[in-house]
Amino acid sequence: MPRNDPTDTGGLFIGRRPGTAPLHYRAAPETGGEGRRRADATLAALVLAAETVLCLSLWGPQPAGWLWIGSQVDYWTKSVTAGIAVAFAGMIGTLMFTLAIASRLDRLWRLLRRAAGHDQREGMLGRIFAVTAVVAGGIFLFWFVIIQGPGPTFSSTH
Amino acid sequence: MRRFIDYYRQFDEMTPEEISADLRARRDEERARQLEEVPSLDLASGAWPGPPHAEAVNAATFALRRALNAYPDPSRAVAAIAQRHGVDADRVATGHGAGDLLRAALAAVAPGGEVAVAWPAWGPIPRLVHEAGGTPVPVPLGADGAPDAAALLAAATPVTRAVVLCTPNDPTGAATDPTALARLAAELPEPVWLIVDAALAPFAPDDPSTLVEARQRVLVVHSASKAHALAGLRAGYALGPAGSLIERIAPVEGLASPALAALAWAASAGDAAVERRRAHANAERERLARELEDTPLSFPAGHGHLVWLGSERHDGRTLAGHLAARRIAVMPGAAWGDDARIRIALRDAAATERLAAALRELD
Numbered sequence: 001m002p003r004n005d006p007t008d009t010g011g012l013f014i015g016r017r018p019g020t021a022p023l024h025y026r027a028a029p030e031t032g033g034e035g036r037r038r039a040d041a042t043l044a045a046l047v048l049a050a051e052t053v054l055c056l057s058l059w060g061p062q063p064a065g066w067l068w069i070g071s072q073v074d075y076w077t078k079s080v081t082a083g084i085a086v087a088f089a090g091m092i093g094t095l096m097f098t099l100a101i102a103s104r105l106d107r108l109w110r111l112l113r114r115a116a117g118h119d120q121r122e123g124m125l126g127r128i129f130a131v132t133a134v135v136a137g138g139i140f141l142f143w144f145v146i147i148q149g150p151g152p153t154f155s156s157t158h
Numbered sequence: 159m160r161r162f163i164d165y166y167r168q169f170d171e172m173t174p175e176e177i178s179a180d181l182r183a184r185r186d187e188e189r190a191r192q193l194e195e196v197p198s199l200d201l202a203s204g205a206w207p208g209p210p211h212a213e214a215v216n217a218a219t220f221a222l223r224r225a226l227n228a229y230p231d232p233s234r235a236v237a238a239i240a241q242r243h244g245v246d247a248d249r250v251a252t253g254h255g256a257g258d259l260l261r262a263a264l265a266a267v268a269p270g271g272e273v274a275v276a277w278p279a280w281g282p283i284p285r286l287v288h289e290a291g292g293t294p295v296p297v298p299l300g301a302d303g304a305p306d307a308a309a310l311l312a313a314a315t316p317v318t319r320a321v322v323l324c325t326p327n328d329p330t331g332a333a334t335d336p337t338a339l340a341r342l343a344a345e346l347p348e349p350v351w352l353i354v355d356a357a358l359a360p361f362a363p364d365d366p367s368t369l370v371e372a373r374q375r376v377l378v379v380h381s382a383s384k385a386h387a388l389a390g391l392r393a394g395y396a397l398g399p400a401g402s403l404i405e406r407i408a409p410v411e412g413l414a415s416p417a418l419a420a421l422a423w424a425a426s427a428g429d430a431a432v433e434r435r436r437a438h439a440n441a442e443r444e445r446l447a448r449e450l451e452d453t454p455l456s457f458p459a460g461h462g463h464l465v466w467l468g469s470e471r472h473d474g475r476t477l478a479g480h481l482a483a484r485r486i487a488v489m490p491g492a493a494w495g496d497d498a499r500i501r502i503a504l505r506d507a508a509a510t511e512r513l514a515a516a517l518r519e520l521d
Binding site for chain 1: 167168171177
């Protein structure tokens with residue numbers, strides 16, 4: 001038995017190594033023809049792109065939009081607290097809603113990948129969420145520190 | 159549209175809860191099936207049903223890993239066997255089991271003559287005599303199921319080359335009285351070889367190996383398959399007069415080194431294990447005898463795990479068929495030309511009780 005055989009547990013686990021379980025289908029699925037698999041692969045790529053866009057929106061457009069709405073609430077109610085509360089609640093609400101949509105898209109992506117002939121066990125949502133957070137955080141830090149932060153005060157124009 | 163959605167739904171995996179429920183259902187189904195199934199019980203093979211002593215396996219394994227590139231050295235095993243039986247080392251030949259030693263011995267002594275065989279005996283003996291160019295002459299067993307020494311002596315004619323007997327006898331388990339055996343060895347005409355298959359001898363209190371001191375033309379063949387539970391190693395040895403026969407029956411390059419190592423361990427340190435197996439076999443014989451009291455079934459008193467069972471009401475074919483229908487395999491006596499009996503190789507208490515229960519259903 002090769003050392004990398006997933007069924008060789010080395011006596012550490014009762015069953016197989018964690019994360020090596022095969023997919024359990026209710027019945028053996030019947031995959032479509034070559035053309036359909038190619039179409040499914042394309043659809044899967046589109047769904048993944050939509051997922052990425054949704055996740056990216058969590059770190060820019062959505063907070064910005066809710067900050068604008070919060071400012072409007074502040075203006076009309078003359079209450080900073082109300083503005084902050086509405087912006088915060090709105091951000092949390094749309095975050096949850098977006099993740100719910102993204103999670104459904106992720107499931108759809110898994111099904112499309114499997115239909116395209118891949119042994120797709122896990123979704124990509126967690127990874128996309130983490131990567132977009134890092135990317136958006138980096139962009140924000142660059143904007144905050146370099147563009148809008150102390151950077152301009154060090155420049156020779158001031 | 160529904161077909162379109164269903165196409166993609168078939169790729170949806172089961173949830174962990176669904177998987178667990180499915181596994182539970184499969185387990186329950188398997189358990190239910192196990193309760194319905196009756197496992198088969200093999201009581202036909204004459205090999206010892208349990209594993210060998212761990213030290214015998216260790217000895218063989220050590221030899222296997224030590225120097226498999228070298229030719230085997232039989233001197234240690236031969237010395238241990240010689241010491242065990244109190245004979246000189248040049249009176250010992252090791253071989254690939256008792257069967258091969260018997261074949262070689264018969265090939266050397268039987269050509270052109272008759273060989274008196276106490277029958278029924280170990281099944282292949284008549285074939286080995288034929289192969290050697292001799293004519294097997296069956297000599298009926300005594301009333302006790304053991305080879306009849308007097309009848310064998312009477313069967314010896316001027317054309318008899320050898321007399322062959324098994325003690326304790328396979329398939330009956332009955333042993334020839336040592337005094338009668340000694341008389342046979344003493345009174346058998348000198349040109350005739352006395353060949354004793356002692357494969358089951360460790361199960362009996364008397365060792366026929368002492369005959370090698372009582373007569374020049376005598377060969378006592380031992381096996382490691384039964385009492386030492388080493389049938390898979392194909393190891394045995396023979397004791398006889400120093401000289402050509404002992405040299406001729408040994409394999410050309412001897413036994414493999416694992417077999418020699420296990421034989422050496424068995425001869426020098428295997429007594430305790432043999433004693434346990436002897437007690438186990440005798441306990442099972444007694445258990446079966448108790449279980450079959452007040453039934454028309456009976457078997458000769460004897461030693462070892464082989465039982466030669468007969469019935470006053472049914473023939474061997476009926477007995478074997480009845481047991482086979484209950485998934486218990488035994489050897490029909492027809493294999494020895496005796497349609498009245500069956501040979502049973504006892505295993506353990508559970509097997510004996512299941513056998514006895516099945517047999518009691520018959521009568």
